[in-house]
Amino acid sequence: MAKHVKAWKHGHAEGLLTNHAVEDASYEKLKRRTYEKKLAKLHIELVKLQQWIVHKGLKVCIVFEGRDTAGKGGTIKAITERVSPRVFRVVALPAPTEREKSQMYIQRYIPHLPAAGEIVIFDRSWYNRAGVERVMGFCADQQVKQFLDAVPKVEKAIIESGVVLLKYWLDVSPEEQTRRLEARIDDGRKVWKLSPMDLKSYSRWYDYSRARDDMFAATDTPWAPWYMARSDDKRRARLNIISHMLSRIPYEELPREKVKLPKRQAPEGYREPDYAYKMVSECRWTNE
Structure with a gap:
């Protein structure tokens, strides 16, 4: 079964949310100021990790799966917002083409696996077959069985090729999922996040639970275990996962030379040309 994410930093756990009872009784949602302070420290560590990955030519693949609204996108954004997109590459594949549908299922994901000096993050992955495709009837039961039988072998081959593979499942309570979906309906900034598939999936909570349980049973292996993070408190979940x-x-901080800005050159007669710049004027939205 999937292991709960424990965030260890200097020997102390950040506060793992393991179930509703613990969450409701013991945890107050993390305040923004506290979250941002902790996240800033983790961003510094992610930059160190980035430099080490490039220096050593390591290959890292991180898979994010979970229920709708569980916070996969926000977690990925928290990981990547202070690092280079040339090193941290996010993959979110669209629906397969007709040609891709005729291929071996996992084939279209293989080209996106990391090369040396890369960290690839899958925002949903080959596990779509075990989740949404199974629940929504996009594939046959036999195809799901074949997939679940094959994945541990494929992931073992990926790891044996030198890739560090991490798999995270984000889970959210039914009540919190309802609250977040309702927010998407009412918030003009979030309406793009609400799809017809989200509404269909919402009504099939326990079908997704059974699919998740079967997926864990078949693919939680010693070489590629699943790690689960409760995300009713999204800020705490992000910190836990990054930690x-x-x-x-494993990474080390590379030594850095002290940086000193060089002296800027003299103008040597240069003058700004006299032409009309197309300046950005003050937006009317800022005055409303």
């Missing part, structure tokens, strides 16, 4: 991720990828 855990850093603990699972």
Whole structure:
């Protein structure tokens, strides 16, 4: 079964949310100021990790799966917002083409696996077959069985090729999922996040639970275990996952030379030309 994410930093857990009872009784949602302070420290560590990955030519693949609204996108954004997109590459594949549908299922994901000096993050992955495709009837039961039988072998081959593979499942309570979906309906900034598939999936909570349980049973292996993070408190979940991720990828801080800005050259007669710049004027939205 999937292991709960424990975020160890200097020997202390950040506060793992393991079930509703613990969450409701013991945890107050993390305040923004506290979250941002902790996240800033983790961002510094992610930059160190990035430099180490490039220096050593390591290959890292991180898979994010979970229920709708569980916070996969926000977690990925928290990981990547202060690092280079040339090193941290996010993959979110669209629906397969007709040609891709005729291929071996996992084939279209293989080209996106990391090369040396890369960290690839899958925002949903080959596990779509075990989740949404199964629940929504996009594939036959036999195809799901074949997939679940094959994945551990494929992931073993990926790891044996030198890739560090981490798999995270984000889970959210039914009540919190309802609240977040209702927010998407009412918030003009979030309406793009609400799809017809989200509404269909919402009504099939326990079908997704059974699919998740079968997926864990078949693919939670010693070489590629699942790690589960409760995300009713999205801020705490992000910190937990990033801390855990850093603990699972050995890295060292590379020495840096002290940087000093050089003296800027003299103008030597240069003058700004007299032409009309197309300046950005003050937006009317800022005055409303």
